[in-house]
Amino acid sequence: xxxxxxxxxxxxxGQHGQSHRHVxxxxxxxxxxxxxxxxxxxxxxxxxxxxxxxxxxxxxASAPGDKEALFEPSNAKVYRHPTFYDIPDEVxxx
Amino acid sequence: xxxxxxxxxxxxxxxxALILGQRVSAWCGHAPVLEEDxxxxxxxxxxxxxxxxxxxxxxxxxxxxxxxxALAFLRDSRDxxxxxxxxxxxxxxxxxxxxxxxxxxxxxxxxxxxxxxxxARVADIAGKCAKEAAYHLDRSSDLVIRLGDGTAESRAxxxxxxxxxxxxxxxxxxxxxxxxxxxxxxxGPRLADITREFSDTVAAVSAAATLALPSAPARTVAGPWxxxxxxxxxxxxxxxxxxxxxxxxxxxxxx
Numbered sequence: 015x016x017x018x019x020x021x022x023x024x025x026x027x028g029q030h031g032q033s034h035r036h037v038x039x040x041x042x043x044x045x046x047x048x049x050x051x052x053x054x055x056x057x058x059x060x061x062x063x064x065x066x067x068x069x070x071x072x073x074x075a076s077a078p079g080d081k082e083a084l085f086e087p088s089n090a091k092v093y094r095h096p097t098f099y100d101i102p103d104e105v106x107x108x
Numbered sequence: 109x110x111x112x113x114x115x116x117x118x119x120x121x122x123x124x125a126l127i128l129g130q131r132v133s134a135w136c137g138h139a140p141v142l143e144e145d146x147x148x149x150x151x152x153x154x155x156x157x158x159x160x161x162x163x164x165x166x167x168x169x170x171x172x173x174x175x176x177x178a179l180a181f182l183r184d185s186r187d188x189x190x191x192x193x194x195x196x197x198x199x200x201x202x203x204x205x206x207x208x209x210x211x212x213x214x215x216x217x218x219x220x221x222x223x224x225x226x227x228a229r230v231a232d233i234a235g236k237c238a239k240e241a242a243y244h245l246d247r248s249s250d251l252v253i254r255l256g257d258g259t260a261e262s263r264a265x266x267x268x269x270x271x272x273x274x275x276x277x278x279x280x281x282x283x284x285x286x287x288x289x290x291x292x293x294x295x296g297p298r299l300a301d302i303t304r305e306f307s308d309t310v311a312a313v314s315a316a317a318t319l320a321l322p323s324a325p326a327r328t329v330a331g332p333w334x335x336x337x338x339x340x341x342x343x344x345x346x347x348x349x350x351x352x353x354x355x356x357x358x359x360x361x362x363x
Contacts, residue, residue, distance in 0.1 A: 040143050050247060054147035
């Protein structure tokens with residue numbers, strides 16, 4: 015179909031203090047309807063306090079082929095990973 | 109069947125929600141796009157949830173041992189109190205949206221009025237329903253504007269829908285003896301008091317949608333053809349047959 019509505023990516027903030035998380039995508043003719051549709055498609059079970067939508071075409075992504083160059087070097091630097099600490103439960107989500 | 113104004117009020121509100129919910133739910137799996145399908149089903153579910161609240165209240169008030177299910181599934185056409193607008197067949201998607209808009213534009217102000225009801229149970233239910241109705245109106249007016257002010261095809265369909273449905277609005281804004289009784293008992297607003305908000309919304313949205321409002325009184329569906337007095341249109345029998353057949357065929361069935 016040539017006149018299909020553009021694709022939008024939907025991000026929802028589950029609770030205050032958390033960041034928006036990608037939850038999926040949908041089609042809509044414009045941003046306002048994308049928000050409305052996101053409300054109906056992705057927050058039916060009271061999932062969120064805030065919705066972001068962004069045109070899928072506007073997202074610039076890293077190329078899968080660049081994976082090694084981008085991510086491999088940091089993997090080797092184990093001292094950058096804060097995995098040696100015990101985090102108390104009371105801290106919650108970090 | 110007249111068990112007093114509170115019973116009638118609860119039936120009228122509950123039957124409007126139930127019958128429109130039944131109509132809207134028929135789109136589930138058939139709406140033009142996936143997103144609309146889910147949104148429309150949400151509206152239908154909201155309405156059926158509201159119907160349950162109102163009909164439960166009606167059953168309590170009546171005191172004859174009927175619960176919401178008994179009232180929904182075991183009454184006959186003449187005992188239903190919904191307005192004729194909500195029972196009109198879905199037609200194309202434009203007509204479904206126009207019917208939704210005209211109902212929402214009326215539903216929200218009446219619920220706001222009912223929030224001030226002297227009867228606490230009514231005010232409580234209306235408070236819950238008004239939040240949903242506000243979203244329904246937001247959605248339906250937006251879509252009516254988009255489609256009215258859209259392509260030549262969509263505009264023609266929305267105008268045809270408005271022309272077809274507008275006459276059914278008459279009974280929603282003209283009070284009958286029971287509406288007067290409800291207002292006099294302090295249970296709900298006078299219809300005259302909510303008609304202005306309704307008319308303003310309809311006028312503003314039609315204008316933004318580039319649609320011409322039909323001249324209402326010329327083809328008014330008032331007089332004997334009032335759904336809220338139990339006199340329904342032909343299609344209503346078929347709707348009830350589909351909605352009620354299981355309880356009729358297997359009385360008391362549950363799952």
